[in-house]
Amino acid sequence: MPAISVTNLNLWYGSFQALKNVSLDMQERQITALIGPSGCGKSTFLKCLNRMNDLVGGCRVEGSIRIGETEINQPGGDLSDLRRRVGMVFQKPNPFAMSIYENVAYGPMVHGEKDPHVLNGIVEQSLRKAALFDEVKDRLHKPALGLSGGQAQRLCIARALAVQPEILLMDEPTSALDPIATAKIEELSLQLAKEYSIVIVTHNMQQAMRISDRTAFFLLGELIEANDTETLFSHPACRKTEEYITGRFG
């Protein structure tokens, strides 16, 4: 069973249709990359997967999005639980103005965890999984805003992992980072894909090639082609994909 199964997804911002009949399965413990030119709908699609678009006024979504057995695209669902199951990392690292420890412990505390021993364990484990623990273990109670961009982004990943999600959504997670910090996040993504299903939006096609198992190409709100990454970048089935990845437009 796919980790996420999207069928006939349509999305409108007011009268503008931003996603047109998109159907895409994303497999468990794989990295799925979403590529396409600016405004093609890839970030909008990503945000549908944990209903971030609910926050956008005038946004209307039709179609089915199943996460495991759960249909998430219906009114009245438990949004808090959905966002625990489906974590999100944004383009710009956005640590809270709290200590490193509190950033990671925040999610579990919101979900009712109060035992300091349990919280200590979660914080350490999450930071380890995000390959950050060794760098910050001696300053866990210092402000998170003092971290470098790459460290802050890994802290945001640790924060998402702390609530034990099944899926991680990443929206251009390395676009604000230098090449070394980018390489660390990419390596981390490959490690995390052993336990989590990851969907990543990226403008960097080399990045999609390096880390993803499957790649989906979006254009003007439509899913043009989804295939295993090697096939899509070496001999894409659709002319539009070929034209985009060879730099003929976009």
Add this chain to the structure above:
Amino acid sequence: MIRSRLDKELQDLNTEMLAMGAMCEKAIQLADKGLMEGNTFAASQAVTLENEIRQKGKSVEALCLRMLLLQQPMASDLRAVSAALKMITDMARIGEIASDMSEIITSMDGRLGILSINDMAAKTSEMVSDVINAFVHQDTELARRVINADDEVDQLFLKTRSDIIEKIIQSPDDGAYAVDLVMISKYYEKIGDHAVNIAGWVIYSITGEQAA
């Protein structure tokens, strides 16, 4: 990737591949001229040409590596560059073979070749010309015709072999000449195989399907 620069470099690559292919054709023709006309000067030119073919291969290789490094081509562009990198190895080998053949020809004291070897030279030269055209014009049909033409080369090789056996029966004391002819015909047969390899890479470059 800067599209306009990549397009220019892909054009340069086509031009260089055409030039290298033309040199291979010429090497085959010079060796054939040496054999069929007893023209040792032509044969010695084929030996010299081998070095030029190798140098051309190195400059194509440098161009391809530069494109891979600086332009990071994708999809059909990536296939064209990687196919060219593979093709130049076979083309350089054709140059070496023509040179080795020509060394034998210059040591044959003006003895001439036989018609079936001449036919092998014509056929393999045509295959090399066709396969480079197939690459430049992205013509899978032509590339497949080159692959099929190898059967004709194999048939010509068998015919050459029986013609040489006939010669041995007629002149059993002329063994060295017969051995030279057998080696030369085998060299042509190998050139046919290299043209087939190149055709496989041309098809990969166009379709993404690798030959089995």
